Amino acid sequence: MADFDYRTIDDVIHSRVRLAIMSYLASARAAEFTELKKVLKVSDGNLSTHLKKLEDHGYVKTEKGFVGRKPQTMVEITEDGSKAFKTYVDGIAAMLGQTNN
Amino acid sequence: MVNDLNDDRPMNPADDLALIRQMMEAGRDRVAVSGVHFILWGMLLTIAFFVQYLSVYGYLPPMMVEIWAPMFAIGWGIEFWLARRCPPPTRTSNLAVVAHSSAWTVVGLGTLVYFAVSVLTKTFDPKAITLLSAALMGGAYWVTAVVTGVRWLKYIALGWWAVLAYATSLTVYDGEMLLVMAAASALLLTLPGFVMRRLYNSGE
Structure with a gap:
């Protein structure tokens, strides 16, 4: 059984929406804002709020640009974000191990 | 795809892991659904094969390099333009993107190399390039799948295959x-490209 202190769980990631965003970006690496909105089925405002929190902590970075004449916001997971996500997943797995035991 | 994300109550670890797994799978699947490259090459190949057919049967003057060299040039030119048109983050690669793009490269x-070398050395064999391209395309589709x-x-x-x-x-x-080959390019390249494009636009 792995020892795990639940107080070390990263609050920035520990929310359904932010965890979903981080999980998606952990494998996709980058995604468009509209793509994230479709996949997560959340509103523009809700997604923006959660992305801002992740961006403020340096877990993701956003880049606004244009494809043709269409504005596009790309969201990309950062190195710090990848590390934090891995730590979070390890923590949850350890916690689950404790629960099962 | 994901339900109840607007309900932001804390989850138990098992729910957390289930959500992580589901979203990581979704992130992995995002590659290759845009279908643009399939449409581009499918249309170019369909036209090129048909023009070559017309040339072989005397409806057009005899030609080969005059058809295929511009076809390759146009295709790679548009690919280059598409790559530059995308903002840098879209070019970030996960393992699936690397495998997919490597297979199609x-x-x-x-x-292209077989065509160029065989034409330059005057050893071009239409059956050989058909076998080569059909085998490689089948393999690339399999990798993408x-x-x-x-x-x-x-x-x-x-x-x-x-x-x-x-x-x-x-x-x-x-x-x-x-x-x-013209029909195969239309049915097995252009058509799947349009289907993938539609799925991509609908967010599936």
Whole structure:
């Protein structure tokens, strides 16, 4: 059984929406804002709020640009974000191990 | 795809892991669904094969390099333009993107290199390039199907390998095969491209 202190769980990631965003970006690496909105089925405002929190902590970075004449916001997971996500997943797995035991 | 994300109550660890798994799978599957490259090359190849057929049967002047060199140039030119048009983050690669793009780069470069070398050395064999391209395209579709989890693409791979088997079985390789390849390019490249484009736009 792995020892795990639940107080070390990263609050920035520990929310359904932010965890979903981080999980998606952990494998996709980058995604468009509209793509994230479709996949997560959340509103523009809700997604923006959660992305801002992740961006403020340096877990993701956003880049606004244009494809043709269409504005596009790309969201990309950062190195710090990848590390934090891995730590979070390890923590949850350890916690689950404790629960099962 | 994901339900109740607007309900932001804390989850238990098992729910957390289930959500992580589901979203990571979704992130992995996002590659290859845009379909733009399939549409581009499918249309170019369909036109090129049909023009070659018309040339072989005397409806147009005899030509080969005059058809295929511009076709490759246009295709790679548009690919270059598409790559530059995308903002840098879209070019970030996960493992699936690398596998998918590598498989299709092998198709493009393999066919192009065979064509260029065989034309320059005057050893060009239409049956050989048909077998090579059908085998490589089947393989590339299979790789894409595996890494993205889009299972129906395996049937497209089988379609290309059926073309490969048919071409291999021909004792006389005549100009009619150009029509078969034009049809194969339309049905097994352009059409799947439009389907993928539609799925991509609908967020599936």
